Amino acid sequence: xxxxxxxxxxxxxxxxxxxxxxxxxxxxxxxxxxxxxxxxxxxxxxxxxxxxxxxxxxxxxxxxxxxxxxxxxxxxxxxxxxxxxxxxxxxxxxxxxxxxxxxxxxxxxxxxxxxxxxxxxxxxxxxxxxxxxxxxxxxxxxxxxxxxxxxxxxxxxxxxxxxxxxxxxxxxxxxxxxxxxxxxxxxxxxxxxxxxxxxxxxxxxxxxxxxxxxxxxxxxxxxxxxxxxxxxxxxxxxxxxxxxxxxxxxxxxxxxxxxxxxxxxxxxxxxxxxxxxxxxxxxxxxxxxxxxxxxxxxxxxxxxxxxxxxxxxxxxxxxxxx
Ligand SMILES: Cc1cc2nc3c(=O)[nH]c(=O)nc-3n(C[C@H](O)[C@H](O)[C@H](O)COP(=O)(O)OP(=O)(O)OC[C@H]3O[C@@H](n4cnc5c(N)ncnc54)[C@H](O)[C@@H]3O)c2cc1C
Numbered sequence: 001x002x003x004x005x006x007x008x009x010x011x012x013x014x015x016x017x018x019x020x021x022x023x024x025x026x027x028x029x030x031x032x033x034x035x036x037x038x039x040x041x042x043x044x045x046x047x048x049x050x051x052x053x054x055x056x057x058x059x060x061x062x063x064x065x066x067x068x069x070x071x072x073x074x075x076x077x078x079x080x081x082x083x084x085x086x087x088x089x090x091x092x093x094x095x096x097x098x099x100x101x102x103x104x105x106x107x108x109x110x111x112x113x114x115x116x117x118x119x120x121x122x123x124x125x126x127x128x129x130x131x132x133x134x135x136x137x138x139x140x141x142x143x144x145x146x147x148x149x150x151x152x153x154x155x156x157x158x159x160x161x162x163x164x165x166x167x168x169x170x171x172x173x174x175x176x177x178x179x180x181x182x183x184x185x186x187x188x189x190x191x192x193x194x195x196x197x198x199x200x201x202x203x204x205x206x207x208x209x210x211x212x213x214x215x216x217x218x219x220x221x222x223x224x225x226x227x228x229x230x231x232x233x234x235x236x237x238x239x240x241x242x243x244x245x246x247x248x249x250x251x252x253x254x255x256x257x258x259x260x261x262x263x264x265x266x267x268x269x270x271x272x273x274x275x276x277x278x279x280x281x282x283x284x285x286x287x288x289x290x291x292x293x294x295x296x297x298x299x300x301x302x303x304x305x306x307x308x309x310x311x312x313x314x315x316x317x318x319x320x321x322x
Contacts, residue, residue: 003085007063008042011087014059015045022046029079029088032071034135035271035280036228038079039307041069041088048093050163050171050195056089057169068165069306070193072137073112076144076230080307081277091139095195100125104158106198109139113146120201121209127156127201129212133220134231139194145181149216154181156199166191184235184302225264228271233284234299242299243267246287249294256283281308 015023027044030036047053060066069086071077095110100123107116113131116138120128130149134141142160145153157176163169166189180187188194224231234242246252246266254261258275261283262268269283288299 003042003065003067007066008085011059011063011066012043014062015043015056015087018055018059019045019047019052022048026083027088029071029074029084032088032090033074033077033079034228034230035074035078035275035277036273037081037271037275037280038277039081039083041084042086044088044090046090046092048095050094050161050169053163053165053171053193053195054169056087057163057165057167060087060165061168068191068193070139072110072140072143073135075134075136076140076302076304078230078277078280078303078305078308080305082307084307086306089193091137091193091195095139103201103203104198105201106196107138108196109137109142109194111138113137113141117213121213122206124203124206124209125201126204126209126212127151128199129209129216132213133216138197142179142181142194142197143186143188144184145186147184149219152181156201157181158198158200160197161195162188163193163195164191165193171195223265225262225268225270228275229262229268230303232267232302233269234267234287235302237297237299240297241267245291245295245297245299249290251287251290254283254286256286259283261287277308281305 012025023045025043026040028040029038047056067086068089069084070089091110095108097108098111098119099106105120113134113136117128117132130151133148134146136146141153147153154176159173159175161171162174163171236242243266251261252263252266257279258272259269259279262270284301291297291299
């Protein structure tokens, strides 16, 4: 649905009254994503607490066709070159707090996963070591059911506090079962914002937890590329690995414009400084085409594409579409 610029003007006026200089027009989003590419957001607002999410919801009630897009660490996002027709929400302040009580840990949605992994290890709490290698936020990890090294968020998460922006920002505590977490996804809707998440962990020696962190960091350095990327581009098809399929088709190093398939891990695409989101979309389509031709497998992307009118697989990436 296209949104009239007058609706953005009205939303911006209301948000400016409540958020002052924490609301911006035409804010560059490349700085908020790990690919470091893409165009601007119509409006960007930095929200510091749950009460302010209520103010955001009130501003949108008068302009209900204006969509929102929450960005955590932008480590799973591709923003279109033309930008995003949405109010982009960045969570800071209270959303960056961590509370540890006994073996229960509650972390704000804006907390970076590696930070939480290290805080828990230092406190002698085991279960979130796998987060040390995933450069996302708690909110993004719940939304995506982030996982690795044999663990996934759904196994350690007890509940999450979620604000529904389409319902006046009403906040509810949702059990892990009610969030519909599945392989790299959840049932959370585009107007639902994860505010915090609570995890049940197990006691262990801090030294043992920290050894596991070091092992994961070492493994990541050896097996995954650095530079600008967003981790795995494609979901692993049932019983196989997307990286193996791409490599078997001889696509390592394949380049379009400023992006190329990593030589180190075929399911990673790396972006140079001059890369565009269209280069990335083209390379993704080309990989899908060639893998399908040679193996008969249709690869689906794991990335969230925002601001694109159409992408190759039309997976679960439809938020803030233009
Ligand atoms: C080098 C590298 C390695 C990676 N390795 C892994 C891995 O091993 N396993 C893995 O699962 N992923 C991995 N990823 C991908 C990524 O880190 C995860 O998907 C992560 O969970 C995304 O979190 P984020 O905060 O960056 O989310 P974003 O990229 O900012 O957003 C992703 C989606 O989550 C939504 N979202 C973000 N915050 C919230 C919120 N508070 N409430 C509701 N929705 C929200 C966004 O709107 C968007 O739809 C890797 C990425 C990189 C760059």
